[in-house]
Amino acid sequence: MSGSGSAVPPSANLQGIFLMTVTGAMFACLDTTAKFLGQYLPPIEVAWVRFVTHVIFVAILLRLWHNPVVIKTRRPMLQILRGVFMFSTTTLNFAALQYLQLAEAVSIMFAAPLLVTALAGPLLGEHVGPRRWTAVVIGFCGVLVITQPGFEKLHIGVILSLLSMVALAGYTLMTRYLGATETTQGLIFYSGAVGAVGLAPLALPQLQWPEGWLVPLLLATGAFGGFGHFLLIKAHKIATASTLAPFIYTQMLWMILFGYLVFGDVPGPATLIGASIVVGSGLYLLHREHRLRRMGRL
Structure with a gap:
């Protein structure tokens, strides 16, 4: 990962921003495809195929048969725990997407960094100030x-999305914790491998053979997920994290666009207002953490 902003040329930061924007598009494509496939196949089958194809895609991308040592792990049990968080958030999110608009689901998921900040103190020993x-x-x-709790019965899709957000926060915390000792190649590989193995006993009994025209879409889920994570790592290698972080929120724009083009969904006022509050809070946290790091207090 790149160091201070002063050590990174502007062109590298621009390249990183471009890669981060494409990363958001890849993750939006993944959710859009999963929501579409959920009309024909069980969400858990879609999630399982996503992880199986993720592993195959990453193995080819990293050419693991030539250099398997790049995924060697020092902490296999923690890698497994991180993988459990990963396939939990993915499966719950795919299930939630059968009930929610893309924009609604991603707005809730964007609250995960807020939960990470709240949990970073007691779990990672990081100081979180009043601001x-x-x-x-x-x-x-x-x-x-x-979510508008209390105005109507809490929708099952909202509950699933909230649980997915909590699992995503756990995945993020484990990624932050393991980042100091594990390779990026290992992190991206095991996040898929644990899901492929862990979901198999649940997915295989429900397996439905898809119609031929759905097979490319199923295979695309792993490519979207694997390539998205690859671009995320690539972006952080050439640009500073503080420069890149705000641009992950471009995924919201992709989700609104794809939701309209594919499903004819238009986000309601509550979704747009709530999303603006969540994104604004997230951007402030990013700004505050960057400032504290420059001051040597984080």
Whole structure:
């Protein structure tokens, strides 16, 4: 990962921003494809195939048969735990997408960094000051605007999406914790391998042979996920994290666009207002953490 912004030429940061924007598009394509496939196949089957093809795609991309040592892990049990968080958030999200618009689901998922900030203190020993706590509280108010609990019965899709968001926060915390000792190649490989193995006992009994025209879409899920993670790593190798972080929110724009083009969905006012609050809080947290790091206090 790149170091300080002053050591990185502007052209590298621009390339990184471009890669980050494409990363958001890849993840939006993954969710759009999963939501579409869920009309024909069980979501857990879609999730399992996504991880199987992810592993195959990453193995080819990294040419693991020539250099398997790049995925050697020092902490296999923690890699497995991280993988469990990964396939949990993916499966729950794919299930939630059968009930929610793409924009609604991604708005809730974007609250995961807020939960990570809240949990980083007790779990990772990171100090969280009053300003960041305020941003976390405001961000979760944005989630309440989106989900609107109390105005009507809490929808099963909202519950699934909230659980997916919690699992994503666990995955992010484990990634942050393991990042100091594990290779990026190992992190991207095991996030797929654990899902491929762990979901098999649940997915295989429900397996439905897809119609021929659905097979390319099923295979595309792994390519979208694997390539998205690859671009994410590539972007962070050539540009600074503080420069790139805000641009992951471009995924929201892709989700709104694909939701309209593929499903004819138009986000309601509550979704747009709540999403703005969540994204605004997330951007403030990114700004605050970057400033604290420059001051040597984080």
